Amino acid sequence: MTDTAVSAETDYSSTLFLPETNFPMRAGLPQREPDWLKRWEEMDLYGLQREQARDRPLFTLHDGPPYANGNIHIGHALNKTLKDLVSRSMQMLGYNSAYVPGWDCHGLPIEWKIEEQYRAKGKDKNEVPVVEFRQECRAFASQWVDIQREEFKRLGVLGEWDNPYLTMSFDAEAQIARELMKVATSGQLYRGSKPVMWSVVERTALAEAEIEYQDYESDAIWVKFPVTSGELAGASVVIWTTTPWTIPANRAISFSSKIEYGLYEVTAAPEGNWAAVGDKYIIADQLAAEVFSKAKVEAFEKRATVSAADLAGLTCAHPLRGFANGYAFDVPLLDGEHVTDDAGTGFVHTAPSHGLDDFDVWMSNGRQLTERGIDTRIPFTVDDAGFYTKDAPGFEGARVIDDSGKKGDANQRVITALAERGAMVARGRIKHQYPHSWRSKKPVIYRNTPQWFVYMDRPIGGAAGDTLRTRALRAIDATKFYPAAGQNRLRSMIAERPDWVLSRQRAWGVPITVFVHKESGEILKDEQVNHRIAQSFEEEGADAWYKPGAAERYLGDGYNAADYEMVTDILDVWFDSGSTHAFVLRNKQKWPHLKFPASMYLEGSDQHRGWFHSSLLESAATNGHAPYDSVLTHGFTMDGEGRKMSKSLGNVVAPQEIIKQYGADILRLWVASSDYAEDLRLGKEIIQTTVDSYRKLRNTLRWLLGNLAHYRAEDEVAFAEMPELERLMLHRLAELDQGVRAAYEEFDYRRVVTLLTNFMNIELSAFYFDIRKDALYCDPISSVRRRAALTVLNHLFDCLTAWLAPILVFTMEECWLERHPEAGSSVHLRLFPDVPADWLDPELEERWDRIKAVRRVITGALEIERREKRIGSSLEAAPRVTITDERLAAAIEGVDMAEVAITSAISVEKAGELPMGAFTLAEVPGVAVVPALAEGKRCARSWKVLPEVGTDPDFPDVTLRDAQALRERAEAGL
Template sequence: MTDTAQGVETEHDYSATLFLPQTDFPMRAGLPDREPIWLKRWADMDLYRLQREQAKDRPKFTLHDGPPYANGNIHIGHALNKTLKDLVSRSHQMLGYNSAYVPGWDCHGLPIEWKVEEQYRAKGKDKDDVNVIEFRAECRTFAQHWIDVQREEFKRLGVLGDWDNPYLTMSFDAEAQIARELMKVAASGQLYRGSKPVMWSVVERTALAEAEIEYADYESDTIWVKFPVHSGGGEITSKAFHDLNASVIIWTTTPWTIPANRAISYSPKISYGLYEVTKAPEGNWASVGEKYIIADKLAGEVFAKAKVEEFARIGDVDPAHITSCSHPLRGLAGGYEFEVPLLPGEHVTDDAGTGFVHTAPGHGIDDFEVWMANSRKIHERGIDTAIPYVVDDAGFYTKDAPGFEGARVIDDNGKKGDANQRVITALAERNAMVARGRVKHQYPHSWRSKKPVIYRNTPQWFVYMDRDIEGKAGDTLRHRALKAIDATKFYPQAGQNRLRSMIEDRPDWVLSRQRAWGVPIAVFVNRETGEILKDEAVNHRIGQAFEEEGADAWFKPGAAERFLGDGYKADEWEKIDDILDVWFESGTTHSWVLRNRQKWPDLTFPASMYLEGSDQHRGWFHSSLLESCATNGFAPYASVLTHGFTMDGEGRKMSKSLGNTVAPQEIIKQYGADILRLWVASADYSEDLRLGKEIIQTTVDAYRKLRNSLRWLLGNLAHYKAEETVPVFEMPELERLVLHRLSELDVLVREAYQAFDYKRVVFALSNFMNIELSAFYFDIRKDALYCDPISSVRRRASLTVLNHLYECLTAWLAPILPFTMEEVWLERFPGDDSSVHLRQFPKVPADWRNDALEAKWDRIKAVRRVVTGALEIERRNKVIGSSLEAAPKVYIADEGLFALIKGEDFAEIAITSSIEVDGGDGPADAFRLDEVAGVAVVPALAQGKRCARSWKILPEVGTDADYPDLTPRDAQAMRERAAAGLSV
């Protein structure tokens, strides 16, 4: 039957006598306009506080928010991240936890400082001409503006949290605690100042951490360079090397680092040979008679690049027997007369190049480590082990690069300077070149300026990774961090290995930045001894001042005297003005957010979970782990959840240049936040997620189906009366089957939410609502719900089940669709203090579970599929319009299945006016489905008159004297209505 009796030719209109759905819940969601209404309602009722009060005695679950930078509107990556966090927080609240969520912001550092500098440049101002306190104030104002903007954008996503009391790294109490954490690291002997090559941004004039680096295609100059052998031994004597004019050949993609060369690295595992050029073009850099030492595996490739036509291998060479080489720039400005030793290095391979690595200890980590590992032996040979400062902070060569001072590696715009060409020209003039070329490869860039960076040796502040902490043997920061990783649960599990490999291989942690906006490395260093001052009274004064005035106190006139007090002379102590790495700052949040019981009493330390994108294995997960291990000895989190990045619909990375970005604001404006949230919950966040117009439309369609099911529920529940509830044991099997499925789903949904598997929740509930409810249970029970008499147990049982469905579905979907479920809930239970988000997941009775019943109905459903398949063909051929016009005959070969179907009202199940069930195989031309063996259907038209109320076609219509146009069932319904004083 249909939902309306309109169009039926009858003398009496019975439509007013049907229990048709009644609801004001609109079919069209109108989410963009309606969602702000719920936001205002939650704010007016202070929903977050009500949750905290309601859950104050429950177990705590703390998802600690990784702070976004406050430097622009949110993008789709923010929306994905914050929505996932809200799914975690809301679902755990409804699972029975006190799931507090305190949002936070990263307010310091280069991202914000860079934006303020851009504003300066646009006005023709120079940052260096502005007082540092004034500049920091402008950074603070800039950050606060974007905090306010982002807060509203995050709230519009439906994210529920302590928005009135967020944490900010620039709040005075935060700056004080960040400084105190740094002082703890210093007091334990883990902080030191050293000179090492670090990633340096010429454009931004600061050191960068690995977490601030991204890799992009870059075209580099490549050169093959001769290092003349200075002396040797072994099979080929020192004299023989001179006589043979032998040179070690190196290959590099950074010609500008040749003036910084101090050694050549080789591998004892590689086979090397001495080669002679026997044929080459006239005027070629590699000329006939020259002898080169090259890895055997790479010799052919090197000579091809050098345009050598023929060459000969003379013999084996063991680089260990070569004492040193001459620098290829020897004789230039008198600055390169030193020996260049050959050093063994584990980083050397024969995969590319020459099998030798040009080693500039001031411009590479491997170079530095090889140099330092051999520094004692080098020194004993009378070679100066000092690492030169060849390039300054602006990318210019210094006086330590004789003959090149003033040339530039990279300019202020991130473009190549003239350094490479100047070096190549000088090498060619000294007959030191073998070949040159270009190569496109992945090269490090700053993730903010998007400009290439260089490795540069500078004095910086570091935290030891491998020094024993406070003298305890083996108790190093690396050891603590690796042990903590083993104790942490990861979602997905692969994240554990990723973070572990990063910790295993990482160098000492560089903390210092040469900037102005942030928390300073608030320590004093003795100018004579270089020792860090460790004085609790001084540290207390610093912390107290930061609490009251913020970190600006460090930069005010007289700060050194103020903090040192009377016990020290300020001129004997250096006040360090470098700024802390922002990753150290955000890594300390556990100490001043999770453990701040006055501000946030519902949080726990360690946090139950940290949740961020997969890039945070080298970012916030990483720095938080190291900082907490340095100060506490363990991780600040019990678990780590990682999500992928958002790609476009074709799987390409989103970028403005491709024009394929998707702004969350636009999705919300057109479709609503619940659509965006449903997309997030439906996707496999452990991988990169795709988002485009087709994917959004698919999500909209899925939402519409869910909404229509909920609307139908609401409409029918208008007729539900609690006092007419039917006990489970009195219910028909079909109702008990639905309750059985609720019992199964209760376990599934709880397990999925506990495992943060939201796609499993969406998939299971969508299938249940669309297939098992709308296309099966609702479809079958429409007749009973609309037409059965008031006294019908079947009708009342169905209403009881619909109420249970409503109770479960609104709760289970609330974390995913918070706006829609609030609307659905308040449609039935309006009230100033009512909210679906103050509920927990309902406790579904375990005794609803009935696996035997499900097995039985799986068999019934299989037979029903054959019937509906046959009727669909009849409908397509316009033999029937609705299934109520049919009275098919069903043949069932299996005796057990035949008996089962005969025992049911199969016409009701198949939604036909009548049906005949018989044993046997059935006629050869009967309709069959391959997947349902032994069942055949022969369609036939229903016989009799059409009921004017239920539209069933039956011979019994006309047998009731009072209601000759109705079936006996509908006639009884009319009599009961009349007795109850209802319209007839």
């Protein structure tokens, strides 16, 4: 029989070692996190870290500068949090891991904002002195640097916030100019005329990194170029283009020797059709049927095969010949590798003013064209505002794109002229991906303009094979990438990229600080001139370039300023940020705890064509190698359904709102829990999942703290004297130490979170803590079991608070200070604990895996008893366990399974077969459990039901163990 009645009215709760802590269950992170930030600032936590780590090896994560022109968004939060995870974890792994934040301050977006303000006031930018305009840009950027700095700090990011780097600081502008002048002096800089992507709206050249592709509807036309030479005279080569406005700039037609072509004749067509009966066209065989379909031709026949040799000798008339003076020149056919028969006609209309492939094929055939008597000059057919120039006779004044980014009248004017000349074959419209400026979101054009370039393939210093491209490719091979796929991505971009366009036709930036001799066109290479330029920038900033008398000041007495052109273009901002290694990593006077090359660059995957790319090229050009040892990339932030966040969809998640509602630690836990190598999803359900995960971790830590209130260092138990269960937990700590360290070293934060949450939720809360609650609360003061458990809890606390500190920066500080409140204490001044390797005992873990298997069967049986209300708690049970599996029976030998299963008693029998009707689990064969009630009285203190309750004359309502605990408390005066 079971007697669960308490035999006395004594309340023993005050005699238990119950958890005691001020660490609240409710975190209140939004309200409390600012207090920790203030504390860190007052104690100069970052400075203490630098002092503490002064003699450690350097680990330098170089900050890719965000743009200083608006509040931070969720992408910023992801990026900066990842950087903080790297920096903090490497610090705790034993490095001097300094973090110097920076900002990109020059460039078009800021300039555009100031121009918008001017337009709103009816003010003309051109009437404002350039230095005054630049000062307004500087003030605008400074304002946003201050705002973003506070927003980044609120994320818990620890860094040198009082001493960041700015690309607009005078020393930075001076070094950017020095880097440019190094490139110029080495012969890598040249001024050339090439088609570059040009924003009519913004009036500047754009780099590939400043381009995004959007759906766009273009006019498509099929145009015939009459053959004027050889046996094919009288036929026409047909081209297809989606940029009719480039036809006035046509100078050649490209074909491919790998494509099969034919001479086709129209045999039936509607009356009045552009493609008329008797017309003969040369078209790629693969595309002939499609072309004639577009041309509304009813029937056609192939008359002959046209070979590559036939095409190479052909000359055509320009389709606008006779329309206006200026189109009487011959149009040659050129073999081009870029030509395919995937679409179009198998021929590419070639306008070297308006396409890179066109330009390359034209330039590569320069000698042949000259020998054929063809003028190789490239026309400037479109100006910076998108208007046709005099180099487009008959169309001057027509516009390709207007100031708002809309199509002008150029396309229609050209199409009309072609139709009037009888040159049209067909017309249509096509939707395709077209380049747009990522700032203005407006379409761009390719436009031939004089620009400053850096050679990719010219030997540097005359050394054969030593080109910027080969240097960069070699540097990529020497760099470690996380994830590894980033290496091939960057390599393919470098392998295929054209020469680097450095110039921008704007005002806010670092100028291209070179002088060009007006007669020879040679760049002046004089170290004294370069020194004077850099020195003036150090003192006055790059504004010095634009001040009256600057040319005479820099050139000095050695040169006549009238003989030289002082370049007024500014540098591409990617050169600015690509040069940060030069004025940050190598500036030991300002940042002595940084190293060059950096240990790591970390940005979004789009920076393979941005900052990773430009930094690599700049450093390869000036140093011969990459500015980084490793590159880590992360994906983009999407909404919960995987859609791109946008205001129009209403699915934007602002980091400020998450922090306001939940706290920055929740945002940080989301980042650390996500696979950053892919695009990350964030929505209400995902945030709630993260909150739930955080709450479980916090409750585990709270229970740890509560029990450690009873810990005394002098009562610690040596490892060899501990019960098996404690040694098992220390074994798991040693295993985790290896796993967590390895994950941090590989920057795998998701793995860190998985390891620790599984350990804390499954192995601690649901297993070890559950078993040891009785001993911790009820055992006598002298109990080795209780003291060993407290010893383990102390080790758990030290390890877990350290391992989680880089992720939950505020919560771990709160947790640590709850135990160590002394002034100057911080969890962030710790290293990851040294966990003894001799705690490892794989055989013990294997044994306890089998013990846990038996335990699962027991607890499964008791769960049914609770559900059926036959017992209230497992302490009312004394199950009978039968085991037929030899290995399981051997594993539990000598183990108190009542303690492990949290029952008052238990009986275990090894037998040849399992009893009929007993509870079993399919995944644990060879174990059966028959539930039974415990016999005896219920202990008024520990609630165990045992026959021994009532046998101690001094404490007749408790077990003998609890009676001894009460005596020791009395003797200790508790």
